[in-house]
Amino acid sequence: MRKYNPKKIEKKWQNKWYSSDVFKAKDSSGSKKFYVLVEFPYPSGEGLHVGHCRSYIGLDVIARKKRLEGFNVLFPMGWDAFGLPTENYAIKTGIHPAAATLNNTDKFRKQQKRIGLSFDFSREINTSDPLYYKWTQWIFIQLFKKGLSYKAKMDINWCPSCKIGLANEEVLDGKCERCGFNVVKKEKEQWLIKITEYAQRLIDDLGLVDYPERVKIGQKEWIGKSQGLEVKFKISKTTLSASVFTTRIDTLFGCTYLVLAPEHQLIEKLKDRIKNYRIVKSYIEKAKSKLERERISEIKEKTGVELIGIKAVNPANGKEIPVFVADYVLINYGTGAIMAVPAHDKRDFDFAKRYNLSIIEVIRDNKGQKFDYDKAYEGEGFLVNSERFSGMDSKRAKDKIAKWLSNKGLAENKVYYKLRDWIFSRQRYWGEPIPIIYCSYCWEKKLKKEKDEAREGYDYIVKEGIKYEIIPVEEKDLPLVLPEVKEYKPTEKGESPLAKNKDFLEVKCPKCQKQAQRETDVMPNWAGSNWYYLRYCDPYNNNELAGKKPLSYWMPVDWYNGGMEHTTLHLLYSRFIYKFLWDIGVVPKSIGPEPYRKRTSHGMILGEKMIKMSKSKGNVINPDEVINKYGADALRVYEMFIGPFEQAAIWDTKGIVGIYRFLQRVYKLPSKIEAKDSELKRLLHKTIKKVSLDIDSLKFNTAVSALMEFINKWHKEKTGLDKDDFKKFLIILSVFAPHISEELWEESGFKGLCFSQKWPKHDEEFIREDKVLLIVQINGKVRDKIEVGQDISEDNAKETVLKTEKVNKWMQGKKIKKIIFVKNKLINIVV
RNA sequence: GGGCAGGUGGCGAAACUGGCAAACGCGCAUGGUUUAGGACCAUGUCCUUUAAAGGUUGUGGGUUCGAGUCCCACCCUGCCCACCA
Numbered sequence: 001m002r003k004y005n006p007k008k009i010e011k012k013w014q015n016k017w018y019s020s021d022v023f024k025a026k027d028s029s030g031s032k033k034f035y036v037l038v039e040f041p042y043p044s045g046e047g048l049h050v051g052h053c054r055s056y057i058g059l060d061v062i063a064r065k066k067r068l069e070g071f072n073v074l075f076p077m078g079w080d081a082f083g084l085p086t087e088n089y090a091i092k093t094g095i096h097p098a099a100a101t102l103n104n105t106d107k108f109r110k111q112q113k114r115i116g117l118s119f120d121f122s123r124e125i126n127t128s129d130p131l132y133y134k135w136t137q138w139i140f141i142q143l144f145k146k147g148l149s150y151k152a153k154m155d156i157n158w159c160p161s162c163k164i165g166l167a168n169e170e171v172l173d174g175k176c177e178r179c180g181f182n183v184v185k186k187e188k189e190q191w192l193i194k195i196t197e198y199a200q201r202l203i204d205d206l207g208l209v210d211y212p213e214r215v216k217i218g219q220k221e222w223i224g225k226s227q228g229l230e231v232k233f234k235i236s237k238t239t240l241s242a243s244v245f246t247t248r249i250d251t252l253f254g255c256t257y258l259v260l261a262p263e264h265q266l267i268e269k270l271k272d273r274i275k276n277y278r279i280v281k282s283y284i285e286k287a288k289s290k291l292e293r294e295r296i297s298e299i300k301e302k303t304g305v306e307l308i309g310i311k312a313v314n315p316a317n318g319k320e321i322p323v324f325v326a327d328y329v330l331i332n333y334g335t336g337a338i339m340a341v342p343a344h345d346k347r348d349f350d351f352a353k354r355y356n357l358s359i360i361e362v363i364r365d366n367k368g369q370k371f372d373y374d375k376a377y378e379g380e381g382f383l384v385n386s387e388r389f390s391g392m393d394s395k396r397a398k399d400k401i402a403k404w405l406s407n408k409g410l411a412e413n414k415v416y417y418k419l420r421d422w423i424f425s426r427q428r429y430w431g432e433p434i435p436i437i438y439c440s441y442c443w444e445k446k447l448k449k450e451k452d453e454a455r456e457g458y459d460y461i462v463k464e465g466i467k468y469e470i471i472p473v474e475e476k477d478l479p480l481v482l483p484e485v486k487e488y489k490p491t492e493k494g495e496s497p498l499a500k501n502k503d504f505l506e507v508k509c510p511k512c513q514k515q516a517q518r519e520t521d522v523m524p525n526w527a528g529s530n531w532y533y534l535r536y537c538d539p540y541n542n543n544e545l546a547g548k549k550p551l552s553y554w555m556p557v558d559w560y561n562g563g564m565e566h567t568t569l570h571l572l573y574s575r576f577i578y579k580f581l582w583d584i585g586v587v588p589k590s591i592g593p594e595p596y597r598k599r600t601s602h603g604m605i606l607g608e609k610m611i612k613m614s615k616s617k618g619n620v621i622n623p624d625e626v627i628n629k630y631g632a633d634a635l636r637v638y639e640m641f642i643g644p645f646e647q648a649a650i651w652d653t654k655g656i657v658g659i660y661r662f663l664q665r666v667y668k669l670p671s672k673i674e675a676k677d678s679e680l681k682r683l684l685h686k687t688i689k690k691v692s693l694d695i696d697s698l699k700f701n702t703a704v705s706a707l708m709e710f711i712n713k714w715h716k717e718k719t720g721l722d723k724d725d726f727k728k729f730l731i732i733l734s735v736f737a738p739h740i741s742e743e744l745w746e747e748s749g750f751k752g753l754c755f756s757q758k759w760p761k762h763d764e765e766f767i768r769e770d771k772v773l774l775i776v777q778i779n780g781k782v783r784d785k786i787e788v789g790q791d792i793s794e795d796n797a798k799e800t801v802l803k804t805e806k807v808n809k810w811m812q813g814k815k816i817k818k819i820i821f822v823k824n825k826l827i828n829i830v831v
Numbered sequence: 832g833g834g835c836a837g838g839u840g841g842c843g844a845a846a847c848u849g850g851c852a853a854a855c856g857c858g859c860a861u862g863g864u865u866u867a868g869g870a871c872c873a874u875g876u877c878c879u880u881u882a883a884a885g886g887u888u889g890u891g892g893g894u895u896c897g898a899g900u901c902c903c904a905c906c907c908u909g910c911c912c913a914c915c916a
Contacts (some may be wrong), residue, residue: 098841115837155891180886214834217834217835218835218911218912221835222912224915226915228916244916245916246916247913248916259916302914327914329914329916330914330915330916332915333915333916334915334916337916338916339916340916345836345916346832347914418915442852490848521859564910565911568912604910610908610909641841641843641844641855641856642843642844647836647837647887648909648910649843650842650843654858655842655843658856658857659856660833661856661871663857687844693847701845702845702854702855704855707843707855709854711853712855773851775850775851775895777850777896779897780850780897782851785851817896818896820850820896820897822850825850826850826851828896830896830897
């Protein structure tokens with residue numbers, strides 16, 4: 001009796017594959033290329049878990065199928081190795097992050113090979129390798145040279161526990177994403193990247209790519225474009241004015257007060273005229289020091305202080321209105337000031353109610369329902385109480401009022417984005433050192449004119465009263481290697497541990513050779529991961545980020561799959577960096593302005609009761625355990641069978657048993673090759689058709705079930721398949737279960753590897769059925785099913801059906817009103 | 832508060848442009864095989880009912896010869912974002 005022994009089979013084939021070059025992508029090839037990319041993992045100490053595998057296996061199926069279809073496939077793997085967990089591990093254990101990383105990547109690679117993934121490991125990259133991050137630093141320098149990176153003092157989210165500045169996206173609910181500590185505000189000098197400059201293009205070019213609609217929506221929402229009007233409100237008895245941004249200029253007549261953000265500069269300018277300045281000042285101080293957490297929890301409780309002695313003028317009607325400072329207005333969106341229309345904005349309404357401010361209805365909904373002063377009406381409608389605009393439709397009023405104000409020079413069209421510049425500094429150790437040098441001598445040498453034109457943050461910085469010129473490291477001196485340090489912890493002041501390393505900190509200025517200082521911040525995780533797919537095209541190039549020739553051949557990425565959680569930020573950042581590199585000609589123009597042609601996202605794999613798998617909950621499933629028990633093929637097929645690829649799925653180890661049974665059944669079949677049976681042949685061709693279509697549309701689960709149905713049928717039949725058809729079956733099976741397929745291929749005496757055959761095509765001739773099952777309905781209810789010839793005519797069908805016993809029984813004493821006939825499917829008699 | 836995804840057996844899930852609801856798998860039940868367990872094989876398994884028949888896709892309505900699928904209203908779950916003017 002044959003026994004299915006996955007351990008033996010899998011080891012054997014993995015040895016063959018990984019010691020040969022079957023998975024290697026060839027840079028020059030006559031055939032068409034196909035670039036399949038999966039997000040590279042952060043090599044944590046825990047190793048791979050079954051969630052990673054879902055993406056790898058799914059795209060491995062795609063990659064293998066594309067190869068069988070004759071494409072020259074690039075399917076690479078690498079490591080996103082910089083990052084906090086490894087650094088925290090170093091702080092705890094004293095083990096150098098590089099050593100830990102080496103350990104972890106070895107582990108990951110080994111695990112991936114145990115699954116039989118067809119990655120081209122000869123192109124493996126590692127973001128913490130100086131030969132790689134040389135180019136990450138190089139990109140930063142190019143950004144700097146184009147004025148797209150700058151240093152600015154800003155309030156950052158500071159985690160007092162991790163002693164690290166956090167990006168907005170790392171703050172969840174006012175707490176540090178990693179340690180859960182409450183985040184506070186802290187002013188720090190940070191490097192920023194001007195992604196905002198690309199906002200419009202990042203929206204527009206979404207039209208060029210094949211992403212799921214929800215991903216496109218996510219990107220657009222994050223960029224948050226809004227088109228509106230910037231309107232000037234004069235401050236009474238002064239020459240000053242406050243600009244506000246609004247998308248609802250049609251509500252202008254309902255504006256009954258103005259609100260400034262606490263950080264608004266106008267307050268300082270009006271200092272002497274504000275009668276209650278002390279109270280205002282203390283409100284501002286309090287607002288500024290508020291923790292993120294408090295601000296969020298106080299959304300419903302809007303607070304503010306009136307600037308007594310100050311009035312603004314509503315440009316619509318010349319009326320004087322009060323001015324407030326309140327922290328529900330944000331300094332970093334729009335102009336940092338708003339015109340408040342309490343009748344038609346919920347936030348303004350809440351505020352006006354609290355401080356007893358007047359509320360004037362100016363928009364009435366189209367049903368003409370009167371405003372009830374109970375809550376704001378935010379919809380559109382027609383104008384009331386708006387002088388000569390009253391009665392006008394709100395859409396038309398927008399244009400009219402905008403024109404009227406523009407002609408008076410009081411307003412202009414404006415577009416704002418929610419997207420902010422990207423904070424690119426981390427006061428940490430385990431990251432790419434930012435290749436910047438600060439030289440005070442160079443600054444002093446500058447001509448007065450140059451100094452006048454210089455911008456802080458772009459050309460110079462000020463540190464403890466001294467000005468320094470910002471000078472990028474010379475490109476020939478890259479990589480700027482991350483030095484050894486004694487301690488990996490940030491300093492008490494919250495500086496990078498690099499600041500304590502004198503050999504690193506002190507450097508000769510590349511311009512004047514005098515004593516200068518290095519930047520000690522490092523880059524965030526994103527830095528290495530937003531251009532890695534370019535490096536795979538040419539991973540060993542030491543003169544360029546990647547050569548033009550391999551880039552032109554391989555790019556763009558044809559299919560990129562990754563986690564749902566990366567579909568906004570990682571995707572946006574990497575699209576931006578790509579566009580920049582494309583603009584400066586590093587990436588050939590011919591590739592086009594987008595890096596990824598198609599993006600898909602796999603769903604998460606959850607533990608029991610829909611709980612996320614995590615180390616702390618102890619419910620992480622390690623693929624090794626599964627492989628030890630059932631084999632890699634079973635793991636692969638199970639992960640594809642578990643549910644729709646793009647939806648979350650619940651892991652159930654018991655479910656693998658069914659897959660194991662299926663594979664076992666497959667293994668025992670070969671004795672049945674020989675005889676011919678047209679029914680089985682027909683099913684095979686149907687199966688080929690379904691599996692081909694399903695894989696292309698990411699429906700792996702139904703593709704697997706089609707394979708099962710075929711095997712079940714074969715298992716029951718007394719007869720088998722001929723050799724050619726058996727080959728076809730093995731080939732379509734091999735993308736899911738490559739080891740067992742290869743073994744059976746060899747055992748059957750077929751030539752070459754199953755891996756390098758041709759993907760079979762189904763033959764419609766074989767699929768065609770002579771007879772079809774016609775559903776017979778009476779009044780839409782199924783009453784009978786009869787077998788009729790393919791393509792039977794309507795008249796024939798009627799005649800046949802009306803003769804049958806069952807139909808006659810149901811028809812007794814009833815008249816036919818109508819008959820609906822759907823060819824080869826159904827006939828419905830309406831009585 | 833906004834956006835997105837989803838709601839179908841005991842469970843994971845199928846159902847192409849409206850046309851046999853529950854394919855495939857797990858689990859369960861009965862029988863066979865086995866020293867026993869496991870494994871394997873066979874049969875059955877949405878609900879009510881012996882059957883005939885009827886009912887059933889979160890709830891309520893609508894369109895249609897016909898609705899899990901389309902339209903309207905509502906309820907629930909998950910994820911993401913959140914004072915963005």
